[in-house]
Amino acid sequence: MITNYRRSTHRARRYRGERTVGGCLVYAGDDLLDKHLFVHPVSPGGFDWSPDADDDRACQLAIALLAPTFGLEVAVDDYHLFATNFVKRELTGNTWTVRSQDLKEDGLRTKFAHREYPENTAPSPSEVNIETVDIDGLSYAGEIALARRYDDILWNKGNRRGNLRRLQEIRTGALDPADEPVSKQWVGTHLGLTAAAAKRALAEEFETMGELAAWVLYATTLTDRRNIGETTANRLRSRRGVFIRWFGGEGYIPQYDDDQQTLSGQPSQ
Numbered sequence: 001m002i003t004n005y006r007r008s009t010h011r012a013r014r015y016r017g018e019r020t021v022g023g024c025l026v027y028a029g030d031d032l033l034d035k036h037l038f039v040h041p042v043s044p045g046g047f048d049w050s051p052d053a054d055d056d057r058a059c060q061l062a063i064a065l066l067a068p069t070f071g072l073e074v075a076v077d078d079y080h081l082f083a084t085n086f087v088k089r090e091l092t093g094n095t096w097t098v099r100s101q102d103l104k105e106d107g108l109r110t111k112f113a114h115r116e117y118p119e120n121t122a123p124s125p126s127e128v129n130i131e132t133v134d135i136d137g138l139s140y141a142g143e144i145a146l147a148r149r150y151d152d153i154l155w156n157k158g159n160r161r162g163n164l165r166r167l168q169e170i171r172t173g174a175l176d177p178a179d180e181p182v183s184k185q186w187v188g189t190h191l192g193l194t195a196a197a198a199k200r201a202l203a204e205e206f207e208t209m210g211e212l213a214a215w216v217l218y219a220t221t222l223t224d225r226r227n228i229g230e231t232t233a234n235r236l237r238s239r240r241g242v243f244i245r246w247f248g249g250e251g252y253i254p255q256y257d258d259d260q261q262t263l264s265g266q267p268s269q
Contacts, residue, residue: 003072003160005140010034010068012100017049019094024048026061028068036064039075040122040141049091055118058083069103076141080120125149131172135165153249157190170248177247178210178254187212190246191239197227213243214256 012028019025024047026033037044040063047064048057062083066075085107091098122141125148133146138161146164147154155163169175184203193199205225206212216222217240222233247253 003140003143005039005067005072007068007071010036010064012068014100015065015098017047017091017096024057026064033064035060036067036075038139039063039067039072040079040139042079042121049087049096051088051092053088055083058087059118062087065098065103069100072140073144076122076144077120079122080118084115084117130164130168133168135161135168138164153245155245155248167248170252176210177252178208178213180209182206182209182212190242192235193232195227195232198229198232201225201227209246210254213247214254216240217243217250217253218256220258 010028010033012031012033014029015033016027017024018027026047028034033047035044035046037060041060042063043054043056043060046057047061048054049061059079062079063075065087066079066082086103123145125145128142128145128149130146130150133142138146143161143164147160150164150167154160154167157163166175170177182203184199186209187193187202188199191199191202193202202212206215216236222228222236223230228236243253244250
């Protein structure tokens with residue numbers, strides 16, 4: 001899944017630090033390096049480096065360097081290691097220059113395991129709850145923790161924060177995915193069907209996603225419906241996980257009664 005964060009917006013070929021009377025300034029190319037508080041706000045006050053640097057400020061610099069170079073998950077998981085192994089160890093002067101390729105040197109994030117590292121204060125999956133979190137005010141660290149907690153039921157196509165918002169709406173009752181209409185495009189894209197007749201039949205005969213999912217997951221047989229052969233039926237059954245993610249959990253998928261007429265057409269003879 002993608003996020004709204006664009007590494008190319010922040011990435012530079014060269015980073016430069018200057019310790020001045022007014023504070024510690026860090027540049028990404030010709031521009032000031034963004035503090036990346038929206039990733040994880042360890043030190044809103046700014047950056048620092050060198051062995052005597054404040055841990056929180058060194059950690060914020062580590063986040064700001066890691067995120068555009070390696071991505072958000074590495075920044076959230078490893079910033080405390082990088083702060084000690086690189087920001088406080090390698091950046092020792094009042095001024096320094098680092099190339100982006102220098103940051104990728106083997107072991108910079110993980111070596112020197114004997115050291116005492118600053119605490120990683122990014123939230124863990126157990127500390128976040130989709131039903132109570134403020135999605136709009138969420139940091140990327142919080143977004144990553146939520147995605148990991150609900151990994152087995154979170155829709156994994158498209159924008160991750162949008163998918164988390166959708167899951168929250170399902171869990172709080174603001175959205176019932178069972179009421180959403182079935183579209184031929186959704187059937188073709190997510191169910192892996194190649195037969196045009198089968199895709200058309202499903203899109204035409206089921207009005208809602210609840211009806212479609214209940215039939216695919218719980219009907220005794222699928223091959224008694226028109227244009228649904230054994231190969232198509234097996235493919236549909238294999239998409240169980242797709243439906244569970246779309247509904248935000250199997251508990252939100254309606255049950256199916258084989259005796260109930262849910263299709264507009266009759267079984268083929």
